[in-house]
Amino acid sequence: MIDVIVPVKGRPSKLERALKSLEDQTYQEFEVTVVNDHSSLEDRNDIVQICASYKGQINLIDSKGTGAPAARNFGFRNTQNEYVLWFDSDDILLPHKLEHDIQMFKSNTFDFVVSRAQHIEKGMLVDRYWGKQPHTNKGAFQFPFQTMCALVSRAFIEEKSIKWNEDNLSNDDWEFSNECMIKSDRHTFSNTVTAHYNVPDATSGSIGSSLNRIKIESQFKAIENIARLQKKHDLKPGLYSRIRILRHRLFLLNACLKNGYYIYFMKSWKRLF
Template identity: 30%
Template sequence: MFNPLVSIIIPTYNRANLISETLKSVLDQTYTNWECIVVDDGSTDDTASIVADYVKSDARFQYHKRPETKIKGANACRNFGFEISKGEYVKWLDSDDLISDDLLDSQIKTISFTSEFKNVVVTSKWNYFKDTLINVKPKEKEINKNYDSGFDLINDFGEYNLFVPPHIYLVDRFLITKCGLWNESLLINQDGEFFVRVLLCVNKILHADKGMVYYRYGFSNDNTSSFSSEEKCRHSILSWILIDSYIKIHTNRYTSIKYVNNAKKILLDNIFYKDLLKDYQWFLGKKSIYKKINFFQTMPFKYLKNVVKKIVNE
């Protein structure tokens, strides 16, 4: 029987009002061979005591504080959690998001039904939610399928102008050791940079027909934007330079694919630091070469805004 250990790794910071709901969604999994590692980035609220209740009631839960030798940030917490984890497969989960009770079971069964046990990633359906999961149905049907390569999925991200949250993925542990851990220096788009590296290494992407993940939005009144400071703008650009480089090296091409060009349009339309645009004109080009889009009505903006809120609030 195929029954591998799954490591669920959750970075957290001051999530006392939300983390219990997240941990309950883990506890409710019909697939039972998992460990859940919560790494606290220095919470000053009741996060620790709430997680402690789960640890006391179920030995599969672990609570750790980010070591002082690690820099502050969700990525350092994710990396530490991975270093102490033991699972053959890994799921990254944020401390305010949820997973359906059949998600792990569906993703593990998807692997067991194929001959591909290594170098694989399993995806799932997903959607946003706010206060309730009632009537929340899966979205992004275009990419709810198997792929022969990770590059094909990345191409479809560009074709359909899509982003997906990190917790749709169940990742073979070997892929993470092969492709490298999370970039602890990036302030923005860390998941995009990380998962492009992972996807370019996979042999096959499998899609689980059942189960889904829920990405919370509207959890904070914080209006912080990806483009609210010059430093964040610079890191946004740098993350896409890295992504573009990985793809070009992988495909042995000189020009950017549509996925990256879509991101360039977003950056050009929303970064207003002239010196910064000048510094990276070699990568971004000029605003005049792109047709102006109403970025604030697009799904990429809504996704990036929520991602940044998560980074700020963890």
């Protein structure tokens, strides 16, 4: 049995579309938990109505923390099935998603399995994907998969004490996917597209000028937290990975200048090294 955990803050119309994609699944051995992340009273009332109209049972709970990472952790603590899929409310699962992923699990003993998600940018499907086979070097600087790409074993999450970082509200998925990769020796990637990832408008195309200071800081923190985790597990990035890390830090510093965060730039330039 699979637990599908759906954090939501506002955007009830997108939640309705996401839940419809769950109704259409060819594999129906799953339970849905919607975690309300402090939506407005009006939006919460709409969310209640949408959940009530879902063709199946939904457990609607209110998160005790703030932000999507806290909602995902809260949902995990309040569910108990063998497999877990975290599914953001603005994304879409294709009808074969759960059946495809559970069949991959049954073919071997995995900690998690990953299938691809195709990007939707400004309402259009584009030839970009999450969930591609990452670099085999666990010390590599990479973003292996987005939230809905991975079906995860609950036992693996509990045994390895993996949690969503509630202190990093913007790039927690980056940290989470790397931590899963670093702590697992039993996972697999599929080339099959099983979901659509809705790319926020602010992150389509060139994003340097669209990053606010909070998002810039969250990306710096994600890089630093991943580096600490790699060091703890005696993983050393190769030359290519070190160059990519340097390029991304330069990109973030350039975003500071584009947005006029000059004092923050002066405080952050040492993070290049």
